[in-house]
Amino acid sequence: MGWLRRLFDERDKLVRTVLLDLSGVGYLVFSTHDGRAQSVTQWVLAVVAFTVALLLHRRPVVNLVGQAALLLVAICSISDITINQVGASWALLEATMSARRARSIWLAAGLLVAVDLTDSIGDPLDRVLSGVFGLSVEVGVPLLLGLVIRTSRELGRQAEERLEEERRRRASESRAARADERSAIARELHDVVAHHVASMVLRVGVARHVLTDLDPRVSEVFDDVHGTGTAALADLRRLVAVLRDPDGIRGDAALTAxxxxxxxxxxxxxxxxxxxxxxxxxxxxxxxxxxxxxxxxxxxxxxxxxxxxxxxxxxxxxxxxxxxxxxxxxxxxxxxxxxxxxxxxxxxxxxxxxxxxxxxxxxxxxxxxxxxxxxxxxxxxxxxxPSALPPPAAAPAPAPVAPAGPPPAPREHDAPAGPHAPELA
CATH class of the missing domain: 3.30.565.10 (Histidine kinase-like ATPase, C-terminal domain)
Known part of the structure; x- marks a missing residue:
């Protein structure tokens, strides 16, 4: 039913109405009734119907009521009511496609049936039965076509919603997978980099205590290395805190060096x-x-x-x-x-x-x-x-150089806590 959706798109109501009015004008100009041109009354009713359809194309239910009223007037005034019948049937089609509630559709169909049956009042039984049969074309066809198009639109909308939901689900799963991998990388960063940096800081701290008779310039270098290593460990703690969520790490993501x-x-x-x-x-x-x-x-x-x-x-x-x-x-x-x-x-x-x-x-x-x-x-x-890691966005400021003098008191990380680096974050 893709062609129906394109032909009766919700955004093309005005285009459809204009084409319908033009076809009505063509019928009035080129058709005759009993060998005579259409009467002035029929032209007036037709022009009014065309105008109502254009002005109320965005309000299909109100348009249907107006077209049904004009059809009732035509039944009582003229013999050729084709223009008003088509206008009312088309209005029912638009109302069926656009109505928000099903009750509005059935009330609109009932109104048009009642108006059409007035044309059979006082007629013989065979003509009444013929009029009832004609309702299948004047009311049944637009009603059925409108329901089909309405259902097709709803199915299309649901399919688009499911597609969008699936896209969001895949995007969410992709973000979760990237987050899990970042967690694994953070653990490896801890096991690899922090272990070596902590070992360097430990060895420099031991050297500062063991080698007491050093040139002050050498002691200054040791203090600088020790302070820089300590600052690097602090930066690693912050980096791991950003990359890793301790409560969300999967068991299979806990990797070792x-x-x-x-x-x-x-x-x-x-x-x-x-x-x-x-x-x-x-x-x-x-x-x-x-x-x-x-x-x-x-x-x-x-x-x-x-x-x-x-x-x-x-x-x-x-x-x-x-x-x-x-x-x-x-x-x-x-x-x-x-x-x-x-x-x-x-x-x-x-x-x-x-x-x-x-x-x-x-x-x-x-x-x-x-x-x-x-x-x-x-x-x-x-x-x-590549042979080298990409440069960081901003290099940490170097730690201040400690002045030469007696070795400072031992710090918490100067003593080893075991065969591994101290736990970060």
Whole structure:
């Protein structure tokens, strides 16, 4: 019923009314009744009907009442009532399409039936039955057509609402997936960066107490390093507080750090798990990945795990996957592709998962860009992690240099709390 919606669009009432009036004028000009031109009375009633239809095109129920009144006058005054019959039927059609309540539709139809039946008062039975049959055309057709168009509009509106609701749901799920990935990155930031910074601060603090006979300039450098490290820890606490919601972290998002030298073995373990699931995996891993920093090393591991999981999930266990990790001029070139496992398409479905969203979020945090899409019958995911992290928006102000003198009293973070860094936030 798409053509009905376009033809009887709610915004085109005036256009339809003008076309109807023009067709009425054409009927009056070119038609004759008993070999004679239309009478003056019929012209007057027709012009009044045309004017009422134009003036009241935005108030269909009132227009119907006016057209029904003019039809009653025409029945009592002239023999050819075609113009007024068509005007009243059309007004019923517009009222049926636009009325807010069903009761208004049935009252309007009843009014038009009553007016049409006045033309049969005093006629023989056969003419009365003929008039009743004519109501199916004058009242039944516009009523039925109006109800069909009204229902079509309602179904279209409901479909648009469902589409908008689905769009909002997907956007909400995408934001939730990005938030979960940010939580995971925040945990890794704590485990990797804070651990090393806290260790540096600890060692500098110990050196300040053990080495007492130092040149004042060296002591000043130690104090500067110690103060800068302490300020860095404070900045990390604020950053983690922004990125992480402690109450909303999923269990599977609580990730730990990885020693860079252990990255090749961790990648091999991820490949072995994929092979145990039935996926055939070919690897090309540059030995230089063992010298990556901990942050990019963790990103490469998580990207590999997610990509191989997607291969098993979407391409099937009969798929052939290829993992490539190379280091070129300090930048990490990472790629996972598959042959689709014999499927027509191994594209990741548009809904139901957020693996690609999380991977893209992780790569963008490191200043890279993730490319994902079909390739032949399979799927390909690739990224380049630059050799350096993107610069921060605003560098923290350096901590003031402590004056030379006797070593300050030990601080709370000068003593180790265990084998790990102190908990942030």
């Amino acid at each position: 990885i020693d860079p030298s252990a990255l090749p073995a961790a990648l091999g373990a991820a490949v072995d798990r994929a092979r145990q699931a039935g996926v055939t995996v070919e690897t090309d891993i540059d030995p230089a990945v063992g010298s990556l920093d901990a942050v990019r090393g963790m990103a490469v591991l998580r990207l590999t795990q997610e990509a191989l999981t997607n291969v098993a999930k979407h391409a099937g266990t009969s798929a052939l996957a290829r993992l490539s990790v190379t280091v070129v001029d300090g930048a990490v070139h990472w790629e996972v592709s598959d042959d689709g496992g014999g499927w027509v398409s191994a594209a990741v479905p548009s809904g139901g998962g957020h693996g690609i969203t999380g991977m893209r979020e992780r790569v963008e945090v490191l200043g890279g860009q993730l490319d994902a899409g079909p390739t032949g019958a399979g799927w390909r995911v690739s990224s380049v992690l």
